[in-house]
Amino acid sequence: MATSEHWELELYTLLSLCPPSFLFVNTTSARSTSGGLSNVLKRLSQEPQDKAIFSARVDGIACFTSRLIYDTILNGLAQWEPSWADGCANWSAEGETRRWNDTIDGFIHGIVSVGQHLQNTRVQPLSEEKKSTGAELIRLVITIEHVERLRECVPEVIVPLTRLAELSRLDVCVIFLSETRWDDIRPAYSAAPDPYFIDIAPAQKEESMPVSSSSKHPIDAYHPELRSLWSHYVALVCDVCYSFTHDLEELQYIAVARWPGFVQPILDERLRIFRDVHGHDFDPSDEQDMLLVAEMAFELPADEVRLRLTRLFNPSITAALEELYPRLTNAKDWAIANKPEDDILAQLPTQLHPFKTRAKLPASTEPVEISTLSRMSKFILVASFLASTNPAKSDLRMFGRGLDEKKRRRRRASKPSGTKVKSGPVRIPQRLAGPMPFPLDRMLAIFGALLEENDTDKRPFRIEYSIPGEYTDMETGRVAVSALIMHLCSMKLLHRSSALDKLDGPPMFKCGISYEITLLFSRQLQIPLNDLMWDPL
């Protein structure tokens, strides 16, 4: 477990001196680690070493075929940029027209020739006498991120990559970078040699966050004068959020989103001071004003002001975490959505209420959106929810009618309230264990029952349906109903769990909506959902 500067130092030492041929870097946040790794590599390539170091980076997700991996590595090592004009040709040694990206053999040959190429072209000028000794003067460093994905997409390349040094007989160092453990990636039969491990601890709270970009505009949240305030503010954000995420980037994201609002009062303060001094309001268009403000001393807020700011914004930072960390909204919109009202600092400290957020989660507005579904589809969804939460044997009791006898309303009175069924050790309610698949017919039956109970009064009267229940029967049989079911499937509100081409037997479906949405629908349709659920909440 090494904090960042430690592992960077270790890696630097190894790479600059004599690295083991296969490293495995196990980290908790791949993105920041890869950043540090690239820093190390950059320094290595800049500072003079006794061996010229060339590096290539491969992303396991982006390179989902072996060909992509080979191309990327070779082009990266040779620092070759394919150009559109010559048809995006890969790197190849002079006069050579071999392809390197067909098999692992070809790849190894490619690496060898890349090595020779670099040996001849790059290293030659700077060290003649070493070259005369015939020692190889280059070191190739290949970084592979998201190795766990390689295991899924192209498992056959892992072993050769780990043994690349002995296969290509070059000074190659392969660095695997992954969030998962080596034991989860290690090929079978111990085919790959054990790597040299480097474990990276997540960033500590103390590690500072990069200072956000600064601008010269005097009335601006990113004025360089505000740096110190920024550092205080960052400490505040870390205090609030660190226990919930250790990811520095997330913390930074939240901090950046809250920052404009945070400095807003101070800027207002400045404007007010400006008004007092120069008698007129500041307008950015007037450059003379700009000059005045620029030469106006930017005094940092006093400590008690800072404390007040902290007290004001503490809850809002928590709210920011709640919304921004799951990305319910994005930083920009959030920052716009809750700006503090104008100069709250001017108010008396007594009437300072902690500043609360007025952000609207999209999640909260979503029921409004979803309620634009057509009435029948709501019925279908509720029915399917019931079908996939209630056990099939309970339908008769829940809906109080078998297929043969329709319209027996008084059976509903004798419906058991689902709470009484408690048996077995700890049984998980179905809505927690996930929806069960159900046959279409069952859902249609429940759908018919629901219609019969809750829809008879709303539908336009038709004379031709004399028999009770016949109308409902017709309704469930309509073409539009099945069309709707297909449509809902396409919207992933229903999941079809049986194959499309399977003809025999009824198609199976699964409910795709959560309990809350179902509750909403049933309220709109005046369906007593909880009475119909086998184990209600």
Place this chain on the structure above:
Amino acid sequence: MDAYRNIWGKCLNRLQEIGKELQYPTVQALVQEINTSYSNALPGLPRVEVPFLCVVNPTFGSSVLDVLEEELGDTNEQLEGVAPRCHIAHLHPFDALNLMSGMKALVSGFVDSDSEKVKRRAATSLAPYDISYLKAWYKASLNGEESHASPRPKLLILLHDFEQFEPSVLQDMLYICSLHVSEMPFVIVALLSSPASSSYMHISFSRATLSLLRIRYLSLPAGTRILETVFSELFFHPEFNPIVVFGPEFASFIADYFARYNSSFQGLISILQLAFMKHLTSHPLGLIAHDTPSQDQFGGLPQLDTLLKRLPHQNQSQPGSSSKSTRHQLATKLSVVDDARNHFTQRATRLRLAFHTLKIVQSYMESQGYKGIWDRGDRSGSVVSTMIGMLENRSGAEVKLLAGNIRKLQTSQLEELLMQLYTFFELLSPEQRVAEEDSRTKIVLLRSRLPATGTSNAEIQTVIGKDLGDWFTQRMSDYVVPLDRGLLWDVWYTGRAPFPLELINPSFRASMIAALLRPTEYTLALNRTNEEPSPVSLWELPDTSILFRRYLDSGKMINVYDWFESFQLVLETQRKKSKKAPSGKGASPTKARGKGKGKRQEVEDNEETEVQWRIEVQARFVRALQELDYLGFIKHTGRKADHVLRTVFDVGDS
């Protein structure tokens, strides 16, 4: 029929305009987002986020993207250099089945867009699904226009029906794009059809992916608002005259269907089309709906006499008049038809005007915070209901309420209201302004009588309010007249005819069983004899129906052999009957002629065709059985020998 064609064509154009109108604001916002997507990012973010715009439209199909594309196109050409051009790639679910094909589609979507091709040796150059291939192309295109100063052209990715994409594939693609977003400014527009889009994103995508994106939600108008707009624009617009006006039955059914089943714009269009077609084609006089054909082409048409029957017989006094006089009569009658049409049109127009006045007053009242007739809850729905109400001439209560409200208005409010009414009337087309002369003068008069603002003069104000209210009620009462009066009204007005439900939305099981039970009705319906078909006895039915009857009589499991026996009995009777009356084969029209012929020749030589007959019976049985099987009425269970299982029970008649 052609009458239908040009009427419907007219309405269809109208509808499409309406659709465009509805989509337009969202598309505008979308274009705005796309153009500013990279300029307005918050500074200091840990990394560049990929702008990801979710367009939520449950109603309009992918027509939005077409609108968007042309919109982008003309913005591009109108402000050249200001708004950066963008390359567009369409991505459909079926070409993103796995990651490789998805990337290939993405890259080629951009690369193939421009014409100039570079020959490349496939083996030794970048793979066509390589993102760096796209990067090379993008670099080349940049150098082509050396536009580094102006914002670089965006790479716009349009994801058609988004829910169909495999989320895992899409996540990887997004990740790959986000790796290169610093070099290539991607903008992703996803077209979601499910209303619950925001939750969909969060349900199906992992946080790691979400943190790469900057997600904005734009949603298109949906739900009953569309219905309202379509109705008021199509049927109740003072300028526009859809020659046919739907009766309350049609309107309410359409509204109901829209709310119940299919709340998509296309569905609405199709059901309207169906309604028009039904009315104009089934109505005997459909062809005079649009315009009256000239006499000579009218002459030969069969509808002529029906028309003549319908016309008032004012000049039937001298019978047996000469041909020229009949021509003359015909001319007069046709002119009568034209008058009727104009008459009807005028009434319809007045109705529309009335509706609009109502709407103006109402919206003003709402703006003034009065408790309107349309409470905010489901306002749009009840707008439609009001239209229906006006069609049924029972909008009195609302009018009374509004009039009462008007009488209570303050001076300034009165002034504004009058102003609005005035402008409304001014904006009418000239001939309508002529038609509305009196009401306009009335309004002008009232406005002139208004005291200057500020000097609130109580009694004048009450007087004026009263006048206005009276005028309003009066106007409504004499403009809202039921349309089913006057000559030939049913040509242009569907009246109370019920909507042909079974056409748009049949219940297949019921209809199928009905067809099997009473095949004759269906077949007789073809030739237009409207008399009640005489109840046919069993033996006249086609084989399948016979089999089906027996099927209904049988129990849960059917012994195929017994079934065959009963079937054979029926056929025997059939045979006897046909022996008695060799011409009896007309009795069941659907019975295949071939069978009849077979029977006739077997009438001639009887004795040696017994065997043949048996074979025929068996064949027909098997065939009928197969049909039932095909229709899914029987289920084969290997449990009992030569038994099949019934699948349909308790058919609601016999």
Place this chain on the structure above:
Amino acid sequence: MATPHRRKRRKVDGDTLPTPKKTRGPASPRKRKTKPDPSPDTITPDTSSAIVDPLPGPSKLDGQRAPSEQTFISIDELPPLLPDRFHGCLRAQKLQILRASQRPSVGTPAASDEDPSTNEIASTQLKNLLDGTLSRGEGNSCLIMGPRGSGKSRIVEQQLDALAEKPIILRLSGWVQRTDRLALREIAYQLTQQTGSSFLLDDEEEPSAVNDDDENPFLVPSEPNASQGVALPPASHLPALIGMLPTLSRPSIVILDAFDLFALHPRQSLLYCLLDTAQSCRAGAGSKGIVVIGMTSRIDANNMLEKRVKSRFSGRIYRTAPPAKLYQWLEVAKGVLSVETQTSDQHTAEWRTLWTAGIYRFFENDSVQNQFREAYAVIRDIRLLSRILTSLAAKLSPSSPFPSSQLLVSAISSQRTRPQLTSLHQLSYPSVCLLIASVHATRGGHASFTFEMLHESFQDQVRASSAAPVQVLGGNIGMAFEELISTHVFVSVAAPSSNTAKEFVKYRCIAEIEDVRKVVDRDGQLNLRKWFNKAQ
């Protein structure tokens, strides 16, 4: 940020000198018996004077105690901080150590008193074999067998380097050449590289270029376009190509790494051809010799051979073994650590005295001894040792110039005894809650759980006591769940299917309840611990 690079060092060390010694633990100060060290420049003369005479090289301080008391003095005088004139030396030392640790020299003549180690036997046998082939042109075949990291490849390489004239060396690896055709292609390629003539599927192939073997049937080129990769020779060419090997101008050596994988190829045709050629290659008959060397770690490798193949294999099996005794292991370690540096630095001499003293003290430390003993007792793989030493050397810095037992402990813990779930110890608060909830679910008899279940129990707990933070937002918890999944603490029990919603996929917690307890205790939140203890 201490940079080993020299010139930077010079600039920076002004501020690195006073830095608190992070990596250097309290042990070495405790072991120091005498006064705290004076400033470096004062100590250097007497240390240098103290050890003018015999440098305690690796041969002298082997295993048992033969220290001279000059070294004792110098031990006590070891500077805690390295005076900057030695930085170059330190760097050179680290370089040498790393180099050496990549290829540790097993079987140093240290253990001269007993019989030679197995590896020496193996290498001599191999040497004789190669001599037979190269000088007398025989066809030979042998199998080098030994556990991983016991030096098979190294022995072969040593012998190959020792050879007088260069034979044709064909290296195949079972990991790369997965099929015989790939192997064949590779053979052809390597032949092309080594003998200028081209054999198969080179695009600059012209049959006339082939000089020494014109009777080869496969030289009628089978679609010689290397541009698309399908240009594999048909398997029918296999015997011809292999059979041609002895006819080449130079003797050829075929090295098959991961021999057992080749034995897994269908019908073992490659092995058959190679061994057959090797066997049938008569000495002297105008043909140069060929030797087939297989390397494998599977004991039953030659039982995997089919009968016809086995009959052609000369049953020579040379065994290699890791060092058999602890002291040999220690020997290796010492040999690696106290490797000579050849730098042209004027301070080299005194640096060596300091260094050897440091090494000596390092190995005297009995906790170090225990560490090595323990590691040896578990794994005898020499590569593990090299990894340990690598990380040991990599962590040396001017602030702590000499290996200490703390460094060794950290090295071993990072290389050998790796913590089971490293990620488990930096979980964020919601993740810990989820872990506890999962423990509860497991105790409740549901070994596999969905997110909804965990969330439910979590919220129950929140309602029951205020165990939860301010926010119990589903999103936040969900994110934590993903975190746990991404670090493989929760593994899915079923294959992921598109039509199961994310929160209903069943997972299984691979963290043992003990690990969770550790986490909870470390986290130290009282109500969390209470909640956790409810599961007991």
